[in-house]
Amino acid sequence: MDLKFLQELIMPAHTKIAMLIMDGLGGLPLEPGGKTELETAITPNLDALAALSALGLTVPVGPGITVESGPGHLALFGYDPLQYRIGRGVLEAVGLDIDLEPSDVAVRGNYSTVDGAGMVTDRRARRIPSEVSRELSALLTTRIEDVEFQVRTVREHRLAIVMRGPGLSSDVTGSDPLKNDHPPLPLQARTPQAEKTARLLNQFVERARLVMEAYTPKPPANMLLLRGFDKHPDLPAFPQIYGLRAAAIAVYPTYRGIAKLVGMQVLPVEGGTAADEFTVLEKNWGDFDFFYLHIKETDLAGEDGDFARKVGIIEEVDALIPRLMALNPDVVIVSGDHSTPAVLKGHSWHPVPTLLYGRHVRADSIAEFGERACGRGSLGIFPAKHIMPIALANALRLAKFSA
């Protein structure tokens, strides 16, 4: 069942769908037999909503596979993340709010150090401070022949480079040896069409080396390592596939970027709290059919290994649920793009608790939103990419399949 099949069944309706994503929602207990972050959180509003919902556990990409935000979100939006891929260079660039043009090439880069013999001594240049990194990136931004190189620091040693100009190709091999004590690899064209790109990239790297050498005081990096060359992924547009006027409400650039890549309208958010996001939802409720609302802090707390903070953020979001329900949405999804258990201090492969509310949903009568409650739900354990067709059906937006 692909997007084309689904698109042929789409029919218009006046229903509204809200998708609330708590990043890294799924968790683990601190002790065997204990409760997860979501199970520990006191969530009367989500529990009441669960009682009227179908519950299940979503698998972002495949069993056992831990995902980054890119594939995790593509799945939530109904795209097979193994078929549709967003290159890392592109993800870094859109995460910095750079508007990519179809002919641009986005690159992921590292500030690093090499010794006198040209061997990489530290691929991350001792995690060079972001302030220094930003200063260097401004100096490295340049134009060679008819191609602009926009260099932007992501954080510390990590940077994104966007090449803009005629005749560029992403078919270039990277220079990052991916381990220390090896020399940087030559940037080489994989196809004749990529020769100009490779030639300019080598000039760019040599210029960067000279700029860093000439810089005073001596900077903590003296080399650039590049990889992850990509163009805009040109994904089928979410509003066109599903016939939905779609809005994204997210504070963090990466998620605003992913939403933009699938063609959602990204709404401005004043302030950075979950409550601020709900205010944007309320203000724009009349103008869209689909709302993607993203909460980042659950994931950050999980990455920091801060179980209690993750619990607190879930409780904060729970307190906002009545504001969503007061809008009388036809279908509500509450889920995450992946799990980030505090105990693991990072993303994990664990299926993600998922709630589907709607007046035509066959509710499970389980008055609890948590990992084990969702494990007993009638949605079962299912691919995250199935959420959208199920939500569309419940919004009465899919015609009957009659062969």
Added chain:
Amino acid sequence: MDLKFLQELIMPAHTKIAMLIMDGLGGLPLEPGGKTELETAITPNLDALAALSALGLTVPVGPGITVESGPGHLALFGYDPLQYRIGRGVLEAVGLDIDLEPSDVAVRGNYSTVDGAGMVTDRRARRIPSEVSRELSALLTTRIEDVEFQVRTVREHRLAIVMRGPGLSSDVTGSDPLKNDHPPLPLQARTPQAEKTARLLNQFVERARLVMEAYTPKPPANMLLLRGFDKHPDLPAFPQIYGLRAAAIAVYPTYRGIAKLVGMQVLPVEGGTAADEFTVLEKNWGDFDFFYLHIKETDLAGEDGDFARKVGIIEEVDALIPRLMALNPDVVIVSGDHSTPAVLKGHSWHPVPTLLYGRHVRADSIAEFGERACGRGSLGIFPAKHIMPIALANALRLAKFSA
């Protein structure tokens, strides 16, 4: 896992499988938190059977997808409904008990009205009474050159036409503009092989127009609109794939037709009640290995929005279960081809409650047959096309896979 793979594992046995399909079995509560039709029905026999069974919820075609009977039944019989499709013209024809030959072309048609300017004024000719429709269809049945046109009323304005003769192709575009206030479209060949078919169809439509014009009293229709050209789908034969002598017990022509298309032997049923069907089952028990028994009334009650009537029919079927169990079947499946919640007055996308009984089934010990009970069952939520391999295994009819 395709049919060919399965066929290679088939081994003979003396076991018998009964598949009891209540059309549109799945439902929804009338009020949030209430019970569905099946949950409301008092079903002591099905509940007792459930206690000895594995339970689950089946998805006919894909998540969120609402199906017609055709794809719903193909899935129950183990055919991937996205791979194997029965065209609508064919479904109408087999539903009228017309034996299609491989070279026949089946067409779906509408009696309709056009105005003096040739614009369609009513695609359904005010739902022309079936008696009038049948009289016209008899008059339109004809032969042009070496091709017979058999015209048969399905109901009201809906008709099925079967073309029989040499050199026919279904690669013809339809004439139905699918909305009023547009002229009928020309019937055109999509390939050179279809030119004869298109030419004869245009002559047939012109002749039909003249017949209706000359008819007294003036009939409520003056035009035919045609679409859905198809040949016999030539599906792999159910008895050959599975090594089962397979019988179908169904009253309604559509289901008799689908069973015939997959090569089952369709048994005559005297009378039209569920009890009459069980009598046919008893009489023929010794002669077949697989029985498909179809109950239509659950779906009709659902389509009519009659919750109580659907409950009553389920209870009526429940009372017949002891007659089935008295035959000592090795494997019993009780399921539906899709859901038809009375509250939605139509087919829906909701997964279908499914019960699998057999002496080697790992029973769930859930003594209840209903949507939520099945949602807790160990079969989980699974594609309907998986029912057949699981049933065959439980009937000890599948050899070990050793690569």
